[in-house]
Amino acid sequence: MVIQPFNKEKAKAELKNFRLQVPLVHCMTNEVAQELTANVLLAIGSSPAMIVASAEAGDFAKQADALLINVGTLYPKRDQAMQCAVKAACESGTPWVLDPVAVGILAYRTNFCQQLLLKRPNAIRGNASEIIALSGGLATNRGVESANSSESALDNAISLAQRTKSIVAVTGETDYVTDGKTTYAIEGGHILTTRVVATGCALSALVAAMLANTKNPLQATATACMVFSVAAKQAAATITCQGPGSFKIAFLDALYHIDQLIESK
Amino acid sequence: MVIQPFNKEKAKAELKNFRLQVPLVHCMTNEVAQELTANVLLAIGSSPAMIVASAEAGDFAKQADALLINVGTLYPKRDQAMQCAVKAACESGTPWVLDPVAVGILAYRTNFCQQLLLKRPNAIRGNASEIIALSGGLATNRGVESANSSESALDNAISLAQRTKSIVAVTGETDYVTDGKTTYAIEGGHILTTRVVATGCALSALVAAMLANTKNPLQATATACMVFSVAAKQAAATITCQGPGSFKIAFLDALYHIDQLIESK
Amino acid sequence: MVIQPFNKEKAKAELKNFRLQVPLVHCMTNEVAQELTANVLLAIGSSPAMIVASAEAGDFAKQADALLINVGTLYPKRDQAMQCAVKAACESGTPWVLDPVAVGILAYRTNFCQQLLLKRPNAIRGNASEIIALSGGLATNRGVESANSSESALDNAISLAQRTKSIVAVTGETDYVTDGKTTYAIEGGHILTTRVVATGCALSALVAAMLANTKNPLQATATACMVFSVAAKQAAATITCQGPGSFKIAFLDALYHIDQLIESK
Numbered sequence: 001m002v003i004q005p006f007n008k009e010k011a012k013a014e015l016k017n018f019r020l021q022v023p024l025v026h027c028m029t030n031e032v033a034q035e036l037t038a039n040v041l042l043a044i045g046s047s048p049a050m051i052v053a054s055a056e057a058g059d060f061a062k063q064a065d066a067l068l069i070n071v072g073t074l075y076p077k078r079d080q081a082m083q084c085a086v087k088a089a090c091e092s093g094t095p096w097v098l099d100p101v102a103v104g105i106l107a108y109r110t111n112f113c114q115q116l117l118l119k120r121p122n123a124i125r126g127n128a129s130e131i132i133a134l135s136g137g138l139a140t141n142r143g144v145e146s147a148n149s150s151e152s153a154l155d156n157a158i159s160l161a162q163r164t165k166s167i168v169a170v171t172g173e174t175d176y177v178t179d180g181k182t183t184y185a186i187e188g189g190h191i192l193t194t195r196v197v198a199t200g201c202a203l204s205a206l207v208a209a210m211l212a213n214t215k216n217p218l219q220a221t222a223t224a225c226m227v228f229s230v231a232a233k234q235a236a237a238t239i240t241c242q243g244p245g246s247f248k249i250a251f252l253d254a255l256y257h258i259d260q261l262i263e264s265k
Numbered sequence: 266m267v268i269q270p271f272n273k274e275k276a277k278a279e280l281k282n283f284r285l286q287v288p289l290v291h292c293m294t295n296e297v298a299q300e301l302t303a304n305v306l307l308a309i310g311s312s313p314a315m316i317v318a319s320a321e322a323g324d325f326a327k328q329a330d331a332l333l334i335n336v337g338t339l340y341p342k343r344d345q346a347m348q349c350a351v352k353a354a355c356e357s358g359t360p361w362v363l364d365p366v367a368v369g370i371l372a373y374r375t376n377f378c379q380q381l382l383l384k385r386p387n388a389i390r391g392n393a394s395e396i397i398a399l400s401g402g403l404a405t406n407r408g409v410e411s412a413n414s415s416e417s418a419l420d421n422a423i424s425l426a427q428r429t430k431s432i433v434a435v436t437g438e439t440d441y442v443t444d445g446k447t448t449y450a451i452e453g454g455h456i457l458t459t460r461v462v463a464t465g466c467a468l469s470a471l472v473a474a475m476l477a478n479t480k481n482p483l484q485a486t487a488t489a490c491m492v493f494s495v496a497a498k499q500a501a502a503t504i505t506c507q508g509p510g511s512f513k514i515a516f517l518d519a520l521y522h523i524d525q526l527i528e529s530k
Numbered sequence: 531m532v533i534q535p536f537n538k539e540k541a542k543a544e545l546k547n548f549r550l551q552v553p554l555v556h557c558m559t560n561e562v563a564q565e566l567t568a569n570v571l572l573a574i575g576s577s578p579a580m581i582v583a584s585a586e587a588g589d590f591a592k593q594a595d596a597l598l599i600n601v602g603t604l605y606p607k608r609d610q611a612m613q614c615a616v617k618a619a620c621e622s623g624t625p626w627v628l629d630p631v632a633v634g635i636l637a638y639r640t641n642f643c644q645q646l647l648l649k650r651p652n653a654i655r656g657n658a659s660e661i662i663a664l665s666g667g668l669a670t671n672r673g674v675e676s677a678n679s680s681e682s683a684l685d686n687a688i689s690l691a692q693r694t695k696s697i698v699a700v701t702g703e704t705d706y707v708t709d710g711k712t713t714y715a716i717e718g719g720h721i722l723t724t725r726v727v728a729t730g731c732a733l734s735a736l737v738a739a740m741l742a743n744t745k746n747p748l749q750a751t752a753t754a755c756m757v758f759s760v761a762a763k764q765a766a767a768t769i770t771c772q773g774p775g776s777f778k779i780a781f782l783d784a785l786y787h788i789d790q791l792i793e794s795k
Contacts, residue, residue: 024408032564032580034297038462043509048462049408050297053340055373063370064408075583075607077340105593108585143554143579143594195786197568197578240505240770244573245782252510256460289673299562303727308774313727314673315562318605320638328635329673342605505770517775521725 001158003176006184006222011262014214014223019259022047023212026064026094027205028057028082030072030101033198036248037068040202043255044227046209057081058088065212067096068205069116071109072144079112086119095122095211098166099204102144104133122211123167123221124160125204128153131170135160145194150174158183167221169207171200175225177218184222188229190236195244196251203228230262231255266423268441271449271487276527279475279488284524287312288477291329291359292470293322293347295337295366298463301513302333305467308520309492311474322346323353330477332361333470334381336374337409344377351384360387360476363431364469367409369398387476388432388486389425390469393418396435400425410459415439423448432486434472436465440490442483449487453494455501460509461516468493495527496520531688533706536714536752541792544740544753549789552577553742556594556624557735558587558612560602560631563728566778567598570732573785574757576739587611588618595742597626598735599646601639602674609642616649625652625741628696629734632674634663652741653697653751654690655734658683661700665690675724680704688713697751699737701730705755707748714752718759720766725774726781733758760792761785 024047029037034050041048051060054077061067067089069082089096098121100113113134126134128148129141135156140147150172161168161180169177175186193199206224214220235241235250254261289312294302299315306313316325319342326332332354334347354361363386365378378399391399393413394406400421405412415437426433426445434442440451458464471489479485500506500515519526554577559567564580571578581590584607591597597619599612619626628651630643643664656664658678659671665686670677680702691698691710699707705716723729736754744750765771765780784791 024410026408030580031296031561031582032568035300035462035565038297039509039513042460042462047408047410049367050295050338051367051371052296052338053373055341056339056371059371060408073580073582074586075611076585077342077607081340102579102581106581106586106589108583143556143577143590145554145577195572197565197572240511242780243783243786244569245779245786246770248569249510249514249779250507253508256508256510291673296561300565300727303562304774304778307725307727312673312675314632315560315603316632316636317561317603318638320606321604321636324636325673342607346605505776514775514779515772518773521773521775 001183003183003185006186006226008262010219011223011226014210014220015259015262017213018210021213023065023209024049025205025209026051026061026067026085028052028085029068029070029201029205033070033072033201036198037202037205039252040255041205041209043252044206044258052078052081054081054084057085061085061088061094062092064094066208067094068099068208069096070099070101070201070204071112072101072201074109074112086116090119097121097123097125097204097208097211099201100124100126100130100134103130104139105141117164120164121166122217123169123207125169125171125207127200128170128172131160131168132156146172150176167217169221169225171203171225175229177222177225179218182218186222186225186229188233190232192236192244192247193232196248227258231258234261266448268448268450271451271491273527275484276488276491279479279485280524280527282478283475286478288330288474289314290470290474291316291325291332291350293317293350294333294335294466294470298335298337298466301463302467302470304517305520306470306474308517309471309523317343317346319346319349322350326350326353326359327357329359331473332359333364333473334361335364335366335466335469336377337366337466339374339377351381355384362386362388362390362469362473362476364466365389365391365395365399368395369404370406382429385429386431387482388434388472390434390436390472392465393435393437396425396433397421411437415441432482434486434490436468436490442487442490444483447483451487451490451494453498455497457501457509457512458497461513492523496523499526531713533713533715536716536756538792540749541753541756544744544750545789545792547743548740551743553595553739554579555735555739556581556591556597556615558582558615559598559600559731559735563600563602563731566728567732567735569782570785571735571739573782574736574788582608582611584611584614587615591615591618591624592622594624596738597624598629598738599626600629600631600731600734601642602631602731604639604642616646620649627651627653627655627734627738627741629731630654630656630660630664633660634669635671647694650694651696652747653699653737655699655701655737657730658700658702661690661698662686676702680706697747699751699755701733701755707752707755709748712748716752716755716759718763720762722766722774722777723762726778757788761788764791
């Protein structure tokens with residue numbers, strides 16, 4: 001399996017495609033991640049909507065251009081609404097992304113995620129421990145943090161992609177994005193990203209947004225990772241960045257200017 | 266129908282009135298909007314409290330100086346608690362505001378908002394698509410964003426105000442606030458406001474806060490719009506503002522200094 | 531009862547202890563406080579996780595190093611999950627903290643907090659009105675704000691600590707932390723803290739994090755208060771601080787540098 005660095009020309013092509021229409025992203029995500037997720041999508045020029053009731057989730061997943069399912073703060077009512085949304089997305093061809101937060105350490109969410117895998121998400125984004133656990137391996141996460149490096153989850157990511165026909169992104173110091181045949185590596189980013197809650201969750205939402213209008217889901221998913229990597233590096237380098245508070249602000253600002261940043265990279 | 270520009274002398278009078286007492290605002294709002302809503306109210310000198318259980322919502326709506334009902338992430342349990350709160354507010358004379366997020370595109374929330382209209386909210390704040398849909402017209406929103414200009418919803422706002430006896434604020438590039446007889450226009454603001462989640466939701470909360478002690482609900486609602494417009498313009502003009510992340514921070518800072526900003530406007 | 535100023539040497543010893551391991555804190559907190567709570571814990575170097583379902587809360591409270599129970603936006607399903615978590619924490623020896631938001635003004639949460647007291651939280655953190663109400667006194671809070679000074683709640687804090695064997699922190703302009711025998715006072719902080727939502731809630735989470743590995747819960751709780759006090763003072767003094775928006779950002783940055791700040795204090 002050859003790993004290729006993802007190049008910025010491909011990212012530029014995907015971003016150009018992304019700009020053709022403002023994608024409406026139906027986000028069903030966890031309680032902690034909602035605000036950052038919405039602000040990330042707005043900053044980059046997508047339109048988020050958080051519709052959560054079973055009575056509405058199916059209808060809305062059909063209207064939306066993409067759907068995000070994040071299981072961070074799962075509970076039965078939300079779980080049911082997510083199932084409605086996924087069913088509707090599959091029926092109507094709305095691409096959807098699974099973010100399997102903390103899968104593997106708690107039975108309820110692990111079973112739920114395994115059920116969702118059968119519905120074939122268009123993409124899956126997780127940290128190393130989550131991807132290892134989802135692929136049936138033995139992960140060593142504690143809580144929502146990964147105790148594994150993304151490299152260590154690469155084989156699991158590839159086999160998961162082959163089994164589910166999903167694009168799989170395993171993110172960490174280096175991000176790997178694979179369809180089971182081709183694997184892209186995205187370097188960069190910044191360690192401060194790990195000191196701001198829900199950055200991974202927000203990246204999953206951006207993957208959904210990038211999938212909305214693409215013809216190349218692998219490339220679109222890798223572009224989302226590169227966007228985050230470039231924005232994080234830029235944010236950490238701004239003069240106002242003094243820690244995780246100011247980093248997050250500069251990160252949102254950088255997403256707003258991402259076309260120029262990728263151009264000049 | 267004559268449209269008058271809202272003048273700052275009226276806003277200053279309302280702000281003076283607002284400062285007589287710290288209004289306690291009972292916010293029942295959506296999951297994405299909670300933090301910004303609370304921080305906006307705190308920045309300007311109001312006291313927010315998010316009480317959400319059916320067992321408490323009625324009691325608390327009676328204790329509070331104003332109530333906000335925002336249907337952004339509606340689901341049955343929250344819907345029931347909101348009904349308890351509205352009933353108690355009506356009985357005790359607590360002014361209340363309806364923010365009909367995404368009404369018109371999903372049947373469940375549309376029916377819920379139509380039921381709430383019968384309880385006569387003191388004020389309604391929405392974007393053009395929402396106000397058009399609420400008044401029975403044909404809106405063209407996608408998700409939570411309006412695809413209509415506020416001008417295009419002006420007739421709907423006026424007829425909605427006449428029918429419900431509510432103050433109606435339709436916000437956009439220009440905000441219009443009407444009681445069905447007099448209509449104020451508020452210019453200003455900044456396009457970056459649309460790149461930060463929940464700014465409209467937070468404005469509805471500020472309308473509630475402004476209604477707490479006013480003798481002139483029309484003027485109080487227009488003042489809330491002017492406060493947001495002035496703060497947004499100020500925020501965008503600060504040297505630190507580089508995008509939606511830093512804009513939001515400068516916006517909260519500007520609200521904290523709003524009396525001086527309106528004074529010097 | 532002698533009140534001692536808490537000194538920075540004790541805080542340094544606790545912080546050194548805290549750094550031995552990244553504590554995993556299971557946060558069951560209110561809807562408004564979730565993001566700030568998580569970002570405060572991440573900024574200082576702890577690992578938050580918000581697990582909320584009854585099906586998972588017990589299991590996770592056993593895996594975690596500490597548990598936070600905050601009743602700000604209580605409702606029956608969450609209340610049940612919190613009981614599962616507390617039961618598991620007590621069985622497994624996971625230290626847990628109670629934040630009794632707005633206790634005393636609403637019967638449902640008051641009864642719930644009184645039930646939780648019987649399970650003996652390792653620490654309780656509240657404002658003056660909350661501590662007075664929890665100890666059975668007559669508080670004068672309105673909503674979630676305290677209308678009492680922390681001094682006025684000191685006797686209640688001491689008697690509450692004696693009755694429950696919990697560490698009790700009553701926070702305000704001066705913070706008092708007591709085990710019923712020894713009482714520490716922590717000065718400092720900044721008034722802007724009251725203009726940012728959930729700072730008190732986030733402090734309770736930090737108390738939980740500090741309790742994770744300590745041998746001296748009284749000292750650990752006082753350290754959490756001192757950390758917040760020092761970070762707030764530093765934040766208000768930064769050149770970028772222009773109001774509550776920028777204060778919050780500088781506060782998170784200060785927490786990231788807290789070891790140096792305490793060192794140089």
